[in-house]
Amino acid sequence: MSEACKVSAERRGDVAILRTDGYINNQGGEEIAREAYAQLESGARALVLNLEKTRIVNSIGISILIEVLEKVMDRKGMLAFCGLTPTIDKTFRIMGLAQYAEIYPTQEDALRGVNPQPA
Amino acid sequence: MSQGGSAPPGLAGAREVSMTIPVAPEMEIVATAQAAALGEYIAMARDKIDEVKLALVEACINAFEHADCRDEQLHLTFRLGREPKGREWLEVEVLDKGRGFDSSRVEPPSIEKSFAGHRKRGWGLQIIRSLMDEVEITSGGGGTRILMRKYK
Numbered sequence: 001m002s003e004a005c006k007v008s009a010e011r012r013g014d015v016a017i018l019r020t021d022g023y024i025n026n027q028g029g030e031e032i033a034r035e036a037y038a039q040l041e042s043g044a045r046a047l048v049l050n051l052e053k054t055r056i057v058n059s060i061g062i063s064i065l066i067e068v069l070e071k072v073m074d075r076k077g078m079l080a081f082c083g084l085t086p087t088i089d090k091t092f093r094i095m096g097l098a099q100y101a102e103i104y105p106t107q108e109d110a111l112r113g114v115n116p117q118p119a
Numbered sequence: 120m121s122q123g124g125s126a127p128p129g130l131a132g133a134r135e136v137s138m139t140i141p142v143a144p145e146m147e148i149v150a151t152a153q154a155a156a157l158g159e160y161i162a163m164a165r166d167k168i169d170e171v172k173l174a175l176v177e178a179c180i181n182a183f184e185h186a187d188c189r190d191e192q193l194h195l196t197f198r199l200g201r202e203p204k205g206r207e208w209l210e211v212e213v214l215d216k217g218r219g220f221d222s223s224r225v226e227p228p229s230i231e232k233s234f235a236g237h238r239k240r241g242w243g244l245q246i247i248r249s250l251m252d253e254v255e256i257t258s259g260g261g262g263t264r265i266l267m268r269k270y271k
Contacts (some may be wrong), residue, residue: 023148025180054152055169059242066233070145075185080189087169094249095242 007031012086014045029064036068046114052083082110135198147179170250177243178213178265186217207271218256
């Protein structure tokens with residue numbers, strides 16, 4: 001079906017930006033997890049998930065994102081989300097993801113958030 | 120769109136569309152297209168339509184995964200109506216002929232339980248209840264009916 005999620009990655013130093021396009025269900029979630037784990041294995045400290053081209057994330061997809069979050073936390077890394085629709089933002093808060101991962105309006109905000117400037 | 124006629128008691132004047140989807144991967148997305156079209160028909164805000172769509176996705180995948188539907192189908196009815204004081208609404212009914220469940224015995228999920236490695240699933244009903252304005256679940260040996268309403 002045309003809604004299948006595509007995931008692309010860009011690396012900026014030790015931060016990996018993963019952009020999704022399409023429906024995040026079990027296949028979409030697995031696609032994100034595969035790319036996220038590859039980035040972590042290759043030394044990424046922080047992951048920024050940009051969901052601005054995704055309008056639906058179902059609970060199976062989110063449960064896979066929770067697994068990614070666990071893996072990032074195990075490595076003392078950071079996970080940030082950006083570009084969420086109000087419904088996805090609300091769903092992440094319902095499920096408690098927002099307690100453990102930061103949510104930013106834009107990708108630039110997220111990059112600033114995972115790369116705090118020294119005081 | 121049919122008018123009145125087959126609507127349940129209390130829904131006189133409601134306009135409705137019915138469809139049946141097979142229990143198959145991503146068929147829930149086919150159903151969301153219908154919900155979106157009807158939401159747009161009453162000029163419901165896009166964010167509210169997205170909430171209806173996600174609630175519908177969750178109701179469908181819940182049935183796909185757990186209901187063990189005898190006819191391998193989900194029966195969906197979409198209704199548009201208006202309250203006496205004027206508020207319009209979009210209602211979605213998801214009916215399966217599966218084995219049913221006791222919703223009062225569904226353990227509330229939490230992310231902490233997910234971290235503990237027990238189970239990361241089981242969020243569907245909580246998401247549905249959080250996103251829709253009214254939700255009614257009836258379930259038994261003949262199947263499960265989830266009725267959910269969103270006001271414009």
